[in-house]
Amino acid sequence: MRPLTEEETKILFFKLAKYVGKNLTYLVDRPDEPHCFRLHKERVYYVSEAIMRKSVNIARNQLLSLGTCFGKFTKTRKFRLHVTALDYLAQYAKYKVWIKPNGEMPFLYGNHIAKAHIGRITEDTPQYQGVVIYNMADVPIGFGMTARSTAELRKLDPTAVIVFHQADVGEYLRDENTLF
Structure with a gap:
């Protein structure tokens, strides 16, 4: 699991902005607990930083999932949102x-x-x-x-x-x- 590159972050935020608009900042800058986006096996996960730090102890090939899967990058490097992101999209939808x-x-x-x-x-x-x-x-x-x-x-x-x-x-x- 690794942080998203600048290009991947731009693609992800552009896609999310189509649904939540300016409310995208509420996903990243949460007042209760900081969250981040991580990439694992071409899938983007939204996870709290505390859980993400604890997951470092698990080997990459043993890790199946972490946090909420927001979607995945296709082979052509486009981002496809999954239905698993619906709870967050509904919360901040414009x-x-x-x-x-x-x-x-x-x-x-x-x-x-x-x-x-x-x-x-x-x-x-x-x-x-x-x-x-x-x-x-x-x-x-x-x-x-x-x-x-x-x-x-x-x-x-x-x-x-x-x-x-x-x-x-x-x-x-x-x-x-x-x-x-």
């Missing part, structure tokens, strides 16, 4: 979308969100902005990228795709072998 009960299951099966399934959306959400998806009971169930802005949303027909699916809590069951 833009949110709530979906109706009839739209939950299609989303949890990996489909995009249509206009007919949207219950509420944060005002002034721009196009291609990262959003956290909630059900109507305010439980975060995934995240995605907006296909249209809220201004365009009002003019579209009910079958138009509004949010592109990126990750959902159903992945814990569908892709449990590749998440960790």
Whole structure:
């Protein structure tokens, strides 16, 4: 396990900023306990510094996971967020979308969100902005990228795709072998 390089940190923060915006500083400068990002086997982990210091005693080949996995770097050096980062994204999200009960299951099966399934959306959400998806009971169930802005949303027909699916809590069951 090693600290991220400057380039890796820039890629990670750029991706996270799409979802949490300026709230990204709350992830790094936490008042309760300092946390950091570490890279292990191409996966980025968010871990408290106290636990990270204790993990130094474990050999790299013996260490499976440490802290919360935020995502992984692909072979082309792009960063892909995992659903395991959803708790932190939901906590600091700038833009949110709530979906109706009839739209939950299609989303949890990996489909995009249509206009007919949207219950509420944060005002002034721009196009291609990262959003956290909630059900109507305010439980975060995934995240995605907006296909249209809220201004365009009002003019579209009910079958138009509004949010592109990126990750959902159903992945814990569908892709449990590749998440960790």
